[in-house]
Amino acid sequence: MSSLKIERDTVQTAIQQGVQNAVDAPRGVIASTAAAVTEAASGNLPGTKGHHPVAAVVGTAVTGGRQNAGTKGYLAAYLKQLEDNPLRTKMLTAGTLAGGQELIASWLAKDRNKHGNYFTARVPKMAVYGALVSAPLGHFLIWCLQKAFKNRTSLRAKILQILVSNLIIAPIQNSVYLVAMALIAGAQTIHQVRATVRVGFWKVMRVSWITSPICLAFAQKFLPEQTWVPFFNLVSFVIGTYINTITKKKRLAALRKKHFGDGGRPTGGSTMGRPEDYPPLGPNPPY
Incomplete structure (x- = not known):
């Protein structure tokens, strides 16, 4: 059971790291957007719950990017x-x-x-x-x-x-x-x-x-x-x-x-x- 939990956590960490790398890597707008939507849909984007992934990604972009996700970003500035x-x-x-x-x-x-x-x-x-x-x-x-x-x-x-x-x-x-x-x-x-x-x-x-x-x-x-x-x-x-x-x-x-x-x-x-x-x-x- 413990090994199963470790394996599951490892897979989840790998997925999150892969998504993060996809977002951060200069792979083009389409690939980065798709990766960000996937991340938002899984609820891994700070400040979101995964219910509206596209809207979450748009809101994150408007308010300063992923580094400001969950904060007020540009609007606060x-x-x-x-x-x-x-x-x-x-x-x-x-x-x-x-x-x-x-x-x-x-x-x-x-x-x-x-x-x-x-x-x-x-x-x-x-x-x-x-x-x-x-x-x-x-x-x-x-x-x-x-x-x-x-x-x-x-x-x-x-x-x-x-x-x-x-x-x-x-x-x-x-x-x-x-x-x-x-x-x-x-x-x-x-x-x-x-x-x-x-x-x-x-x-x-x-x-x-x-x-x-x-x-x-x-x-x-x-x-x-x-x-x-x-x-x-x-x-x-x-x-x-x-x-x-x-x-x-x-x-x-x-x-x-x-x-x-x-x-x-x-x-x-x-x-x-x-x-x-x-x-x-x-x-x-x-x-």
């Missing part, structure tokens, strides 16, 4: 940065998300520049907007909101906080957003900027009034206050990517129709070009 350097961290987060949103939306909508690239001039401009405009503005407005309702945890206070957010903060943020989008899209006159804001304001506000109460109620219940702005930025990233993709597709369809006409052939003997080669449609469409 990010939260610490939020606490130590809140504005800088929010600026980097918002800039990355804004630039990423534009790049992903361009790829989804097949919106290329005249060189055929999805990395258009709008990508760095959006990143700058996110870092230097959106993040500081959101940081200040949310700070004001949190300060106004500090230590007020009643249901009435939470509802009032949601109303203030939707009726005061959201209109300010959305107006600044539309002005920035008009300028990034190439607006050169006050009339073009005003037209963009006028056309897009209530559309953006309707989206805000649907999503903002849900997000704010979730943040009130589950999130520490210093994580509110990054959380709202993440939600805006998902919604904004969808809206941006739809807007780009509509804009490209309108440009193609104007360029080709209803017959599907180029007018005036011209050939199909990139969106930036087309003549403008008048006042800049809202992005």
Whole structure:
């Protein structure tokens, strides 16, 4: 019986060592991932029970790799940065998300520049907007909101906080957003900027009034206050990517129709070009 136990322990140790070697060895992404999933399925990955091996491996990768399995990893480091350097961290987060949103939306909508690239001039401009405009503005407005309702945890206070957010903060943020989008899209006159804001304001506000109460109620219940702005930025990233993709597709369809006409052939003997080669449609469409 004792020899059987020793043999079983030896086999188990050998399996674990083999899995570990497979994960650590540079055998390629597929082999390492398969070995990690096997390890998670057997419950040998720290912090997991083997019920959801694929999710466990993804979570381990996101939070810092196997050496940080069972710990908070990257998330803890990010939260610490939020606490130590809140504005800088929010600026980097918002800039990355804004630039990423534009790049992903361009790829989804097949919106290329005249060189055929999805990395258009709008990508760095959006990143700058996110870092230097959106993040500081959101940081200040949310700070004001949190300060106004500090230590007020009643249901009435939470509802009032949601109303203030939707009726005061959201209109300010959305107006600044539309002005920035008009300028990034190439607006050169006050009339073009005003037209963009006028056309897009209530559309953006309707989206805000649907999503903002849900997000704010979730943040009130589950999130520490210093994580509110990054959380709202993440939600805006998902919604904004969808809206941006739809807007780009509509804009490209309108440009193609104007360029080709209803017959599907180029007018005036011209050939199909990139969106930036087309003549403008008048006042800049809202992005």
